[in-house]
Ligand SMILES: CCCCCCCCCC/C=C\CCCC(=O)SCCNC(=O)CCNC(=O)[C@H](O)C(C)(C)COP(=O)(O)OP(=O)(O)OC[C@H]1O[C@@H](n2cnc3c(N)ncnc32)[C@H](O)[C@@H]1OP(=O)(O)O
């Protein structure tokens with residue numbers, strides 16, 4: 001990836017990257033692997049046919065020089081990052097059309113956004129992402145059949161480019177508090193969009209800055225003098241020919257960020273901008289021509305697109321983590337440091353147990369997240385199909401589990417990627433390791449699409465309701481079935497089943513403790529809201545415990561029941577990873593296990609011993625496991641993590657890309673340094 005410019009410039013030719021040469025330590029690691037890595041890759045892809053499709057698709061996009069960067073984005077200005085991102089995003093669209101016309105195996109651009117391929121091509125974000133991830137899904141989910149017929153084709157063909165403009169300077173979480181207004185005038189049959197205050201400026205939407213010419217704008221609906229809460233409207237922002245902002249539209253970019261600097265996040269305000277009545281998305285609620293308001297079956301249906309993105313984020317996190325852990329594991333096989341035994345040669349850093357502990361639980365986490373993400377995606381499809389048929393019964397259950405999985409998956413992945421970076425020592429801090437950019441992309445997900453604490457509190461709210469139902473002996477939905485008051489918890493038995501069971505006991509114990517805190521708060525004279533706030537640290541903790549119980553349960557269930565086709569050698573490794581994920585989290589939550597599961601000090605020691613044993617068992621397969629993710633070097637995008645392990649050559653090569661190294665004496669010498677060096681003080 002960094003090859004074309006650098007090869008000429010490496011100071012010493014013998015230190016240049018040699019195509020095809022593989023680091024001997026990595027070669028040895030690959031020979032040690034006890035299972036067939038291709039079998040695992042096929043499993044991850046969902047079968048041989050899907051594997052072939054993916055390879056073909058990757059080849060089609062990643063072999064195209066137009067889509068590869070000569071200069072890494074981190075060496076570009078913010079403006080050039082956007083320019084480069086937009087150029088590639090548009091080219092990608094044309095290429096996708098070409099692929100489809102030739103019977104290719106990709107249905108839409110959205111498939112290029114999540115996961116590995118998207119982040120390889122548009123490393124620092126895609127200015128068209130929101131168009132595909134939120135604008136089109138909102139049209140599809142909230143438009144009437146007529147609106148869908150009119151807008152969706154235009155949007156798929158990029159004849160209009162949109163974004164999702166909800167968050168304002170003053171409000172992101174509390175969307176009922178949004179201030180932008182859409183006021184209906186029956187005489188002209190138009191809504192007038194207005195931003196009454198500075199805090200009502202839309203702030204954040206991806207692609208809003210200079211890219212989108214339309215947006216779904218979420219605004220307070222006023223008709224017949226009454227406010228009916230927030231609703232989505234399609235608003236034209238820029239002229240379709242000149243791309244100039246429409247009259248009354250104030251729009252721009254919000255500036256550089258920790259990451260995602262090509263996504264063109266923007267601000268937006270309106271000065272009484274008119275739109276026709278049929279540009280309110282009216283699948284759920286409606287405003288009739290005379291201004292009469294017709295209510296939605298549930299006002300939460302307006303939140304449908306957020307739900308969709310929360311669901312896909314979980315899968316996206318697994319992809320980012322697979323990339324980071326591949327970089328760190330390969331580097332740890334190549335890197336040698338210190339003496340384990342005085343006088344002996346320096347070991348590969350992956351031989352230190354502490355290094356195994358930093359990395360292997362996160363290989364396991366990729367699987368834990370993948371299995372939960374698959375389950376959540378299936379549930380999302382079932383529930384949305386039911387909602388379309390008028391049955392909203394399962395919506396709260398979906399909302400509750402999506403919120404906590406979004407929060408836990410993004411938080412865990414951010415921690416994991418930072419741990420991967422630390423595990424690579426100083427070189428992990430280099431931009432060319434691709435760990436800082438990956439972290440920048442991932443940590444954003446803890447905030448966007450529902451800030452994580454807020455998401456966990458949403459789950460906690462559902463858990464409190466479920467607890468009350470359980471106490472009343474009512475039937476519970478599947479994800480909270482363990483709260484059933486008649487359920488007999490199995491006693492501790494030093495097995496992975498016991499850990500999974502233990503997480504349910506912990507969650508049940510914490511949920512009950514929260515209910516008690518709330519009750520005591522109210523009994524002490526607090527309002528229910530004050531009592532909620534007082535208990536909120538505990539509530540967040542209970543929601544996280546509930547999510548961990550769900551993830552471990554899913555993981556174990558997949559290992560027990562979803563891998564029958566796999567060879568015994570591979571099943572054994574998959575079981576080790578599942579056990580490691582469970583033990584790792586059990587040890588991180590030792591206090592909870594002691595408090596809620598009746599374990600003793602010696603059980604903790606047993607867990608510790610078992611964790612060590614698992615790390616050592618997984619060690620010979622570590623490189624094979626990350627190779628099985630089958631991420632091409634263009635996807636890895638890292639000097640530390642390429643398949644051939646030519647780490648030092650690539651570090652030097654990428655350093656030579658810096659414009660600071662273009663001349664033997666930099667211009668700044670004459671401009672300032674020479675005077676300092678010659679000055680007499
Ligand atoms: C394949 C493609 C791969 C792509 C990969 C993904 C890559 C993504 C890249 C894109 C990058 C960035 C995109 C980022 C976009 C954004 O951030 S858009 C803005 C997102 N904003 C938010 O998420 C705001 C968060 N806030 C909220 O959701 C709500 O305000 C909140 C839920 C916190 C509270 O809502 P209120 O209306 O105030 O609700 P309450 O009074 O608290 O009542 C809550 C009741 O409503 C139920 N509820 C809430 N939400 C939902 C929902 N979505 N569905 C169903 N039900 C919901 C809740 O359970 C309560 O019910 P109850 O009263 O208890 O019965």
Ligand SMILES: Cc1cc2nc3c(=O)[nH]c(=O)nc-3n(C[C@H](O)[C@H](O)[C@H](O)COP(=O)(O)OP(=O)(O)OC[C@H]3O[C@@H](n4cnc5c(N)ncnc54)[C@H](O)[C@@H]3O)c2cc1C
Pocket residue numbers: 130164165166167170171172173174203204205206260265444447448449450451452453454457
């Ligand atoms: C990279 C990125 C891309 C984004 N893209 C878009 C986009 O395309 N479109 C769009 O509309 N928005 C977008 N957003 C905005 C995003 O959805 C919001 O930032 C997010 O919902 C959080 O809202 P906020 O920023 O107002 O944080 P706040 O709600 O102000 O949160 C600040 C703190 O207050 C706490 N807090 C808030 N409310 C509560 C509560 N009820 N209980 C306890 N604690 C609370 C939070 O936990 C947090 O610690 C994007 C954001 C980012 C970072």
